[in-house]
Amino acid sequence: MMKGLLCLLFLFLAAVPATAQQEATYAQYMFNGLAINPAYAGQHDALSVSALSRFQNVGLPGAPTTQTFAVHSPLRNQRFAVGALFVHDKMGVVGQTEFSGVYAYRIPVTLKSTLSFGIQAGFSRYSAQYSRLDLYQADPNFSQDIIETRPNIGAGVYYRNETWYMGLSMPHMLNNIFSRGNNLTTVKQSVPVILTGGYLLPLSRSIFFKPNALVKFVDNRIVELDLNSNFLFDDVVWFGVSYHSSKALNFLVDLQISERIRWGYSYTAALGKIRTAEIGSHELFLGYIFKSKRQGKIEPRYF
Numbered sequence: 001m002m003k004g005l006l007c008l009l010f011l012f013l014a015a016v017p018a019t020a021q022q023e024a025t026y027a028q029y030m031f032n033g034l035a036i037n038p039a040y041a042g043q044h045d046a047l048s049v050s051a052l053s054r055f056q057n058v059g060l061p062g063a064p065t066t067q068t069f070a071v072h073s074p075l076r077n078q079r080f081a082v083g084a085l086f087v088h089d090k091m092g093v094v095g096q097t098e099f100s101g102v103y104a105y106r107i108p109v110t111l112k113s114t115l116s117f118g119i120q121a122g123f124s125r126y127s128a129q130y131s132r133l134d135l136y137q138a139d140p141n142f143s144q145d146i147i148e149t150r151p152n153i154g155a156g157v158y159y160r161n162e163t164w165y166m167g168l169s170m171p172h173m174l175n176n177i178f179s180r181g182n183n184l185t186t187v188k189q190s191v192p193v194i195l196t197g198g199y200l201l202p203l204s205r206s207i208f209f210k211p212n213a214l215v216k217f218v219d220n221r222i223v224e225l226d227l228n229s230n231f232l233f234d235d236v237v238w239f240g241v242s243y244h245s246s247k248a249l250n251f252l253v254d255l256q257i258s259e260r261i262r263w264g265y266s267y268t269a270a271l272g273k274i275r276t277a278e279i280g281s282h283e284l285f286l287g288y289i290f291k292s293k294r295q296g297k298i299e300p301r302y303f
Contacts, residue, residue, distance in 0.1 A: 038154055
């Protein structure tokens with residue numbers, strides 16, 4: 001199985017073309033798996049919904065914001081799972097909205113481990129409202145707004161057991177180009193490869209330690225690296241801190257309000273010079289797991 005995962009990783013990295021723009025970044029990616037990997041669908045073994053809002057560089061004009069909504073569930077045959085993902089990004093006068101349907105096939109490896117393969121398909125709607133810009137002088141290249149829609153497909157693989165997980169995905173496999181006429185390219189959509197992993201280490205009967213990592217590759221080079229450490233107390237409260245390669249620290253807290261409801265918050269502090277002009281980034285997460293008729297007590301979700 002591990003040889004198969006390594007071969008798949010090699011094939012993914014070999015297929016990455018040169019690109020420019022990156023998709024949304026999440027501080028709480030370890031609790032928002034479907035947003036970065038379609039193979040994550042059905043991992044909660046019940047119908048699950050989640051919503052996330054991220055507000056970056058608060059205090060700066062036109063700062064980026066991201067809203068994500070995800071829903072996924074296994075089907076009657078537990079090997080199959082379906083889901084849907086909605087993502088809206090906005091930065092200044094530029095915005096992008098994505099919608100994808102998700103399908104995953106899960107293979108039981110042992111009693112408490114699964115290997116999942118997932119695909120997603122949908123569309124991306126790109127919008128640039130150049131007419132709202134305050135220009136120092138007139139420029140015909142920015143006289144017309146752009147609204148274009150392009151298809152998107154993605155794929156991923158995800159392995160999980162009781163103590164660790166690993167995921168590999170390409171959420172955007174089409175190198176879409178959005179232009180504003182006159183043969184001018186406005187945006188070339190990136191085709192990133194995302195590798196994630198985490199490990200659960202019990203420190204006592206009530207305290208667990210879970211390190212996580214995320215690496216994003218574009219054009220065979222690392223463009224994003226996130227190293228995270230989380231501590232879980234009494235299966236209720238997560239506290240964590242992570243370092244992001246953009247020279248930022250993320251501080252996270254996640255609360256299991258009930259066996260069905262989960263709430264999370266993260267604060268990102270920039271370490272560079274920009275920290276003097278903004279008051280950090282904030283991210284809110286809310287998840288709900290429905291109990292199926294054949295399901296007893298919902299077990300704690302570590303991955």
